[in-house]
Structures are given as structure tokens and as C-alpha cells.
Amino acid sequence: MSNKMNSLSNKHSGKKTVNERAKQYKLYAVGSVVILGVIVLLVNILFDNLLGKALTFDFTLDKSSSISAESQKFIDSLPEGTRFRIVGLFERPESVVNTKYQYIAPLLDDYAKKSKGKITVEYQDLQAHPGIISELDPAGAYGLSNLKGQYAVYYNGKLDIIDPINCYTIDTDYLEQYNAYLATGNNTEYTFTNSMITLMKGYTSKAYVLTGLKEDGCEQLKRMLASLGVETAELAVVSDFKIPDDCSLIILNGPDTDITETAYLELKNYIARGGNVIVSVEYSSENVNEPFTNLNRLLNDMNINIEHCMISENDPNYQLNGHINNSLADIGPVFAGLISEKRLNITLSRPITYSVNQRADVITSPVLLSSASATKSVAGENNEAKQIDSNPAVLNAAMHSCYANGDKGQLFVFGTVNFTSDAYFSEYTITDKNADFIRACVRNMLPASDAYNVNIPVKKIENYRLNDNEATASAATAIMVVFMIVLPIALSSMAVIVYNKRKNL
Amino acid sequence: MFAIFKREFLSYFRTPVGYVALAIFTFISGFNFYTLFSEGTVSISDEINSLRSLFIIIVPIITMGSFAEDRKRGTEVLYYTSPIDLFSVVVGKFFSAMALCFVMFINVFIHMIVVSACGGRVGIGAWGSVLVFFFMAALFISIGIFASVISDNQIISAIVAFLIILLNNLFSVIGEYIGFSVSTIMSYMGINATARSNAKTAVANAISWFDPFEKTYEFRNGIFSASALIYCVSFAIFFLYLSFRILEKKRWSQK
Missing domain, CATH: 3.40.50 (Rossmann fold)
Incomplete structure (x- = not known):
């Protein structure tokens, strides 16, 4: 009787031990996931906010998306409390690649990032936010409503309008021949930094x-x-x-x-x-x-x-x-x-x-x-x-x-x-x-x-144009045939063959 | 782990999955490339960035069978009964899917060679986009594997992976909408415009902070940010660990 009781007690305590172990294991599993999740979040916040800037590297041609030492010197020389407001009079495009803003938008972001609040950059669609017009130009002297797509640099009640196309040097021969712009150099930093200097010091x-x-x-x-x-x-x-x-x-x-x-x-x-x-x-x-x-x-x-x-x-x-x-x-x-x-x-x-x-x-x-x-x-x-x-x-x-x-x-x-x-x-x-x-x-x-100015070298423009002698219509056709017809059909055929083989297994 | 990797990688080509994924990727990347090429201006980073939207289709296809297929065939029990670390199983399957991604990406490498041969430019932005492609592939594949672990059915795991990746694509948009909703609710509560605007921006920023597409946006311009890559890697590790824990639970489950 006593042996039976002992065996029941052991069985009961054994089950209890298993349950406890399962509970502990569950706690460990859930705990480790939660801890890892928290670590992941903290590491990301740390890298994003504290080390993000230090661990960002500009490998662009001529560092076209970063301000140069000259502009940084100008920004550092600005007294605390100086506020330049750069307003894009349009909604920022989701992708600026291959648009006239390609070299402007990232550089302006860099101005904002490195200015410690002295320069802010924003984009205001004139139709969605018409109030921005009276905010920047209460007297209506600049006709901002007609300047959609341009940038306004605002400082202390003064305004300078920058047309994106003026941030580039343009091939005038190409313009005359094709009535289209072909950028030969990128003056964005030159234009914006000197605009701010001029607004500050005045003409x-x-x-x-x-x-x-x-x-x-x-x-x-x-x-x-x-x-x-x-x-x-x-x-x-x-x-x-x-x-x-x-x-x-x-x-x-x-x-x-x-x-x-x-x-x-x-x-x-x-x-x-x-x-x-x-x-x-x-x-x-x-x-x-x-x-x-x-x-x-x-x-x-x-x-x-x-x-x-x-x-x-x-x-x-x-x-x-x-x-x-x-x-x-x-x-x-x-x-x-x-x-x-x-x-x-x-x-x-x-x-x-x-x-x-x-x-x-x-x-x-x-x-x-x-x-x-x-x-x-x-x-x-x-x-x-x-x-x-x-x-x-x-x-x-x-x-x-x-x-x-x-x-x-x-x-x-x-x-x-x-x-x-x-x-x-x-x-x-x-x-x-x-x-x-x-x-x-x-x-x-x-x-x-x-006479004063900051002379910032013109930066190069990335040119993705193919050589007209190489990129011919027949080459394009060959690419279409190989990548859009031959290879996909061959791969699809392989898929069908494999599927049939497996089906018969 | 290498044995798992090898077996899984080869299994992509013993089933139609690998060929279908490759065919879709080859056709769509070829279409993108052909369109740019016929215009005479090819920016490889543009091509790669448009291909990133393919993750939403490709990743569920290649990861849906990772564990669900084993479960269907009954081979899953081998993982639980063999003296192997389940984390290496998860990692092996993860790397095999990554390897398939690399095979698919060979198309783009060929496009790069064609561009260079035709006097075009493969700039630093293109290499930045390549880097981002693989880091984002790592993140989404880990999500796909997680989806495969939590479901017994391949279709359901594919749908779960699709939805999570879709959510990743829409973080910024969702952030904007939620921010706008918060602002509207605050306006009904009579809160002033500045506070509303600040709250809207804060909510939108907090949600879009999770958007991997926005984090890696500048790579296409040649601006490389380590924090964006760390985001992809850390969340990939998190999802892989989560998958491992779920498998461990199944291994030791009393039910």
C-alpha cells in the first residue's frame, strides 16, 4: 500500500517536474524572443539616431549629395538662431531619379541634416497648401502661385527664388537644336549657398x-x-x-x-x-x-x-x-x-x-x-x-x-x-x-x-546614356528576344518537364 | 547546415518552383532592361529598384515550401528527432533561398555587362542598389521562412508572407493615413493646429521608420547608410530566431 502511494507520489511529482520544466522552457522561449526583439529595436534606434550620420557615406560622383567644406564653413559661421527656410513649391516626388530634382533634393536634405536646425527644407504643394504663399510672400511681390516646381529660399522676410534648371549648366547648342535641356554640370550647391549668403548680406x-x-x-x-x-x-x-x-x-x-x-x-x-x-x-x-x-x-x-x-x-x-x-x-x-x-x-x-x-x-x-x-x-x-x-x-x-x-x-x-x-x-x-x-x-x-561669394566647384553629372553606335535598334531587339522570350520560355519549359517527371513518380 | 543548404538549394531545381521564380524574374527584369535600353539611357539602379517590388511575388513563391512542404511529406519529423540544431536548419533554408535569389540576380549582372559594353555607365548608385537588393532579400526571405513555419499549408504561408511584405511596402503610406486620422480625431477634440500637425508628423514618422524601402532609398544615389543595412540584417535575424523558436516549440511540444 505504502509502495503504491510512493509510486503515485513519484508519478505525480514527476509530472509536476515536467510541467515546471515545460513552463520554464516556455518562459525562456518567450523571454528570449522578447529580449531579442527589444535588442533589435534598441540597436536600430541607436544606429539610426546616434550613429546614423557618422555611418552614412557619400560615394556619389563629386559627392554631389553632400555639402562641401565651403558651405559647411558658411553654415558654421551663422549665429545661433539663424533660420533659413528652403521651400520646394511642389510635392516632393517619391523618386527624384532622372528628374531635375535628382541632384537638388538629396543635397538639400544634407543641408538640413548638417545645419543643426539653421536650415530647414520642406516641400509644399501650392494647391494643397495655398497658405504657404502668404506665409513666404505676404505682399505678393514674387507671384509664387505661378512658380510651381521651383524652390523659395526664405530668410528674415526676404525671399530668393531658385528655378531648378538654374542649378545646372546647360548645353546651349543642344537646347537650340532639340529644344530640350541637357545638363553638363551641377551647380546646386553653388546656387543655394550663394543664395543664402546674398539673402543674408543683401545685394x-x-x-x-x-x-x-x-x-x-x-x-x-x-x-x-x-x-x-x-x-x-x-x-x-x-x-x-x-x-x-x-x-x-x-x-x-x-x-x-x-x-x-x-x-x-x-x-x-x-x-x-x-x-x-x-x-x-x-x-x-x-x-x-x-x-x-x-x-x-x-x-x-x-x-x-x-x-x-x-x-x-x-x-x-x-x-x-x-x-x-x-x-x-x-x-x-x-x-x-x-x-x-x-x-x-x-x-x-x-x-x-x-x-x-x-x-x-x-x-x-x-x-x-x-x-x-x-x-x-x-x-x-x-x-x-x-x-x-x-x-x-x-x-x-x-x-x-x-x-x-x-x-x-x-x-x-x-x-x-x-x-x-x-x-x-x-x-x-x-x-x-x-x-x-x-x-x-x-x-x-x-x-x-x-563683392563676396563662396566659390564651390561645379559637380559632374552622372550620364547613363549609351553609345549610339552600340545601342542600336537591332541590339535592343536581340535583348528583347533573349531576355523576354528565349530565357523565360526555356525556364518555363524546364518547370513543366520537372513537374511532369515528379507527377509520374 | 551546409547539408541542409545543399539539399534545399538543389530541391528548388528538382521542383518547378525554382524555374518558375527564375522565369518570372528573367522576364520582368528583361522587360525593364529592354525598355531602358531602347530609350538609349540605362540606369541599372533604376532597374534594380523596380525589381525590388518583385519581392512581394518571388519571396512567397520560393519560401512557401521551406517547412510547409516538409510537413506535407512528413519529413519534418526528421528535424525533430535527429540530433541537429534546428537553428542551423532554419539558417540552411534561409541561405538556400538567398542563393536562389543570387542565381536570379545573374540576369542583372549580365545587364550590367551589356551596359558597359554599350558605352553606358554602371555607377556607384547601381552597386548601392545591388547591396540593398540582397539585404532586403535577406529580410523578406526571413519573413517568408517565418510564414512557412507558422502554417501547415503552403498557400496560407505564401499569403502570410505576401501580406507581411506588402505591409513593409506600405509602411509610409499607412503612416500617412494613421497620422491623418490621429490629426482628424484631435481636431474633433478641439486640440490646436500646431499640436495636431506635430502629432500627425510624429505618428507618420514613427510608422514609416519601419519602412525598409525608405531607409534604403538613398543607396540608389550612391549614399550608403550602415544603419539601413543593420535594420535589414537585425530584423532578418529576429525573424529567423522567431522561426527557430516556433520549431523548437513544436519539437518539445507535449501535444
């Missing part, structure tokens, strides 16, 4: 670009000037042409026709009053018959003359790709210290010479000089260069004049449009050596305190 000078003379486009130059704190506006050369009082600089960019008599007189007075002028001309098929008589009358007053021919560079060391009209020119000794480069690009340049009658109160110096082997030529039949002077000599491609007594007013005359025209900067970008030089010239002309 201190104003430049006027003369229009109505069949001149070249100079949007890139305007952007460069804006980054220097120089506001730009257009000034049409009309019958009642008058230079506004707030003008600090006049730019005449690649005209194909001469200035009018009225413009000559007004510009003459302007220079006499201490105004600054940049003139750039070239010898192209559009103006081979234009001697620029009135323009030369104006320049002759400052000891400079534009010749009616072009420079042919005969020294192979100066030629670019073996072209006699597309070459390098040495920076003149007076201006050698402006930038570190020694030679700059000139194309279809007219020789710039001293005028016949020299004013003693004006100092004139060469800015750009050809080699000693250069000659003068004109357009012959079929636009081929015809030599008109066989004596090789050093020819000036640009000259500078200023008053000997140190009075205000300077004049730069370039025989080439490589320093002002979109045609050049679309190919070489606005951080090219010529761009550096014209920037330095502007700084030289305007008071030092007026």
Missing part, C-alpha cells in the same frame, strides 16, 4: 546688361554676379537710353551690332562719372562686317580700340586642339596675381589695341596676350581664315583702362566672349578658369566689401 551693387544689340545670352554670368552680391538687370539700348543712377557696372556681352549714338553719349558720360564697364566682342560669322564704329569711339576715349579682324594663333603650344582661332592667351603682368592660372581660353578673338590718340590721364594695360607668333586674319571665302598680316607679333585679346589719378571707373574690353557668354560657360561651367578670372575682375572693379 550691394547692381549691374546692367545691355540688350537690343543682338548680343549673346549671359545667364551664367548673371548667376556668378549674384553670388558676388551683384544684382543684375537688363537695360535695352533704345532711343531714350539712360543709365540708372544705381548702376555700378555695365556689361556689353557679345553684341553683333554697334551701339547707337545715344548709347555712345550716355556711356561716355557714365564712364566719365566713374562708371565701370565690361565689353566683350568676338569675330564671328554674325558680325564679320561690323566694325563697331560707335563702340570704338567710346573705347578710344579710354585709349582702347577693337580691331576688325581676328587673332590667329600660330604657336602650337597655345593652340587648343590644333585650332588657330581657339587658343590660350597669357594673363598680362598687371593682372597675373588675380588668379593662379597663367593662361586662359580665347576663341574667335578680335585683337584689342591701343587707340591712336592716347590720353595721359588714363592708364591702359594688356589683360590677355597671345604668343609672339600670332597674326591677324579675316573671314575669307567659305568663312575660312584669311591672313591679312604676315608679321607675327604678340596681340592683345583683352585690355583694361582706368584713371591714373585713382578715380573710380574701370573698363575691361575682351576681344572674345569666353568671359561673359553662356555659349562658353555651358561647355566649361562657371567654375572654369575663365569664370574665376572674370569674377576676380568684378571684385577688382567693385569695392572689396561689396
Whole structure:
């Protein structure tokens, strides 16, 4: 009886032990899952919030999605409490790849990330959030409702509008030919950082670009000037042409026709009053018959003359790709210290010479000089260069004049449009050596305190275009046949064969 | 573990599953590639990113039979009665599915070679997308294996895997909707607009924090974030461990 009781008791206690063990095991199983879940969450939160930034690496071409040291320096220099608000006037696309925002949106995110709250980035669809218009522009001065798709940079009641397309250098030839944009360089960081600088410091000078003379486009130059704190506006050369009082600089960019008599007189007075002028001309098929008589009358007053021919560079060391009209020119000794480069690009340049009658109160110096082997030529039949002077000599491609007594007013005359025209900067970008030089010239002309900017190199654009000779229609057909017909059918057939074999097993 | 891996990997090709998955992937990746190629501009990262949406179909197909098939054939008992670590069984099956993914991805590697041969560019964004593809594959395959473990039926496990992966695809959208709902409820309660807006953003951000697609978004641009990869790996480990615990429970279950 007692044995039976013992055996029952053992059996009972054995079952109890098994139950306890099962309970413990269950507790261990559930506990370990919960603990692992908590660890996973904590590790992710830790990496995301604390180490996320340190463990994020930008491998993009030219680090196009990260701000450079120059911008970071500017951001760090901003006092605490500074608030820049960058507002995309549209809903942020889910994917920005292959859109004009591809290089802009990630970079702006980086601004926000690295600015410690000084710069915020947001996207507001104007239709969904119309209140943003009155918030940013209470006076309605910018017409934000018509600026869908653009960015507004807001600081302390001031606004700057940035069109995404202006964040790129554009191939102007492609635009003319196909009426479509082809980006050649990425200026996003340059544009936004300098926009913020300008908003903070304000424009201190104003430049006027003369229009109505069949001149070249100079949007890139305007952007460069804006980054220097120089506001730009257009000034049409009309019958009642008058230079506004707030003008600090006049730019005449690649005209194909001469200035009018009225413009000559007004510009003459302007220079006499201490105004600054940049003139750039070239010898192209559009103006081979234009001697620029009135323009030369104006320049002759400052000891400079534009010749009616072009420079042919005969020294192979100066030629670019073996072209006699597309070459390098040495920076003149007076201006050698402006930038570190020694030679700059000139194309279809007219020789710039001293005028016949020299004013003693004006100092004139060469800015750009050809080699000693250069000659003068004109357009012959079929636009081929015809030599008109066989004596090789050093020819000036640009000259500078200023008053000997140190009075205000300077004049730069370039025989080439490589320093002002979109045609050049679309190919070489606005951080090219010529761009550096014209920037330095502007700084030289305007008071030092007026000219400031952060020069951020243009970043490269990823180009996924295939070689047209390789990516032919027949190659595309072959790809379709192989990847969409042959391989899927072969694999499906294998699936059917395997299925049938297994079915019969 | 290697024996399990080898057996499982080969079993994909002893059944129609591997061939069907390969055929679907080859056709869709081929279609994407052909479309880009005929336009003359091929961004491999674009192609890979669009292929990531295929996980929702491919992963349930390749993982639905992982354990459910063994259960159906009665071979599951071998795992429980053999002196082997069940975690290595889970990991072996996981790696075999990953290996199948790699085999499928050979298509894209061939596309890359074609692009390079045709003067195109395979940039860092493309390699970033490749990396993300495999890390996300790891996450979703672990989810698929988990779905296979919890159900006796292949179809049900495929549906469960499909739904969980779908949820992963929709975290951001769901976050937006829930945030909006919270904001609406707060407005009925008379709470001010700023607090409503903050609550809406907080809820939306908290939910979309789980979105692996958003976390890995920047890889396509060439910006690599270790935290995004850690997210994929850690949750993959979590789901594999969860699968292991469920198998262990079944092994020692008294019922």
C-alpha cells in the first residue's frame, strides 16, 4: 500500500517536474524572443539616431549629395538662431531619379541634416497648401502661385527664388537644336549657398546688361554676379537710353551690332562719372562686317580700340586642339596675381589695341596676350581664315583702362566672349578658369566689401546614356528576344518537364 | 547546415518552383532592361529598384515550401528527432533561398555587362542598389521562412508572407493615413493646429521608420547608410530566431 502511494507520489511529482520544466522552457522561449526583439529595436534606434550620420557615406560622383567644406564653413559661421527656410513649391516626388530634382533634393536634405536646425527644407504643394504663399510672400511681390516646381529660399522676410534648371549648366547648342535641356554640370550647391549668403548680406551693387544689340545670352554670368552680391538687370539700348543712377557696372556681352549714338553719349558720360564697364566682342560669322564704329569711339576715349579682324594663333603650344582661332592667351603682368592660372581660353578673338590718340590721364594695360607668333586674319571665302598680316607679333585679346589719378571707373574690353557668354560657360561651367578670372575682375572693379561669394566647384553629372553606335535598334531587339522570350520560355519549359517527371513518380 | 543548404538549394531545381521564380524574374527584369535600353539611357539602379517590388511575388513563391512542404511529406519529423540544431536548419533554408535569389540576380549582372559594353555607365548608385537588393532579400526571405513555419499549408504561408511584405511596402503610406486620422480625431477634440500637425508628423514618422524601402532609398544615389543595412540584417535575424523558436516549440511540444 505504502509502495503504491510512493509510486503515485513519484508519478505525480514527476509530472509536476515536467510541467515546471515545460513552463520554464516556455518562459525562456518567450523571454528570449522578447529580449531579442527589444535588442533589435534598441540597436536600430541607436544606429539610426546616434550613429546614423557618422555611418552614412557619400560615394556619389563629386559627392554631389553632400555639402562641401565651403558651405559647411558658411553654415558654421551663422549665429545661433539663424533660420533659413528652403521651400520646394511642389510635392516632393517619391523618386527624384532622372528628374531635375535628382541632384537638388538629396543635397538639400544634407543641408538640413548638417545645419543643426539653421536650415530647414520642406516641400509644399501650392494647391494643397495655398497658405504657404502668404506665409513666404505676404505682399505678393514674387507671384509664387505661378512658380510651381521651383524652390523659395526664405530668410528674415526676404525671399530668393531658385528655378531648378538654374542649378545646372546647360548645353546651349543642344537646347537650340532639340529644344530640350541637357545638363553638363551641377551647380546646386553653388546656387543655394550663394543664395543664402546674398539673402543674408543683401545685394550691394547692381549691374546692367545691355540688350537690343543682338548680343549673346549671359545667364551664367548673371548667376556668378549674384553670388558676388551683384544684382543684375537688363537695360535695352533704345532711343531714350539712360543709365540708372544705381548702376555700378555695365556689361556689353557679345553684341553683333554697334551701339547707337545715344548709347555712345550716355556711356561716355557714365564712364566719365566713374562708371565701370565690361565689353566683350568676338569675330564671328554674325558680325564679320561690323566694325563697331560707335563702340570704338567710346573705347578710344579710354585709349582702347577693337580691331576688325581676328587673332590667329600660330604657336602650337597655345593652340587648343590644333585650332588657330581657339587658343590660350597669357594673363598680362598687371593682372597675373588675380588668379593662379597663367593662361586662359580665347576663341574667335578680335585683337584689342591701343587707340591712336592716347590720353595721359588714363592708364591702359594688356589683360590677355597671345604668343609672339600670332597674326591677324579675316573671314575669307567659305568663312575660312584669311591672313591679312604676315608679321607675327604678340596681340592683345583683352585690355583694361582706368584713371591714373585713382578715380573710380574701370573698363575691361575682351576681344572674345569666353568671359561673359553662356555659349562658353555651358561647355566649361562657371567654375572654369575663365569664370574665376572674370569674377576676380568684378571684385577688382567693385569695392572689396561689396563683392563676396563662396566659390564651390561645379559637380559632374552622372550620364547613363549609351553609345549610339552600340545601342542600336537591332541590339535592343536581340535583348528583347533573349531576355523576354528565349530565357523565360526555356525556364518555363524546364518547370513543366520537372513537374511532369515528379507527377509520374 | 551546409547539408541542409545543399539539399534545399538543389530541391528548388528538382521542383518547378525554382524555374518558375527564375522565369518570372528573367522576364520582368528583361522587360525593364529592354525598355531602358531602347530609350538609349540605362540606369541599372533604376532597374534594380523596380525589381525590388518583385519581392512581394518571388519571396512567397520560393519560401512557401521551406517547412510547409516538409510537413506535407512528413519529413519534418526528421528535424525533430535527429540530433541537429534546428537553428542551423532554419539558417540552411534561409541561405538556400538567398542563393536562389543570387542565381536570379545573374540576369542583372549580365545587364550590367551589356551596359558597359554599350558605352553606358554602371555607377556607384547601381552597386548601392545591388547591396540593398540582397539585404532586403535577406529580410523578406526571413519573413517568408517565418510564414512557412507558422502554417501547415503552403498557400496560407505564401499569403502570410505576401501580406507581411506588402505591409513593409506600405509602411509610409499607412503612416500617412494613421497620422491623418490621429490629426482628424484631435481636431474633433478641439486640440490646436500646431499640436495636431506635430502629432500627425510624429505618428507618420514613427510608422514609416519601419519602412525598409525608405531607409534604403538613398543607396540608389550612391549614399550608403550602415544603419539601413543593420535594420535589414537585425530584423532578418529576429525573424529567423522567431522561426527557430516556433520549431523548437513544436519539437518539445507535449501535444
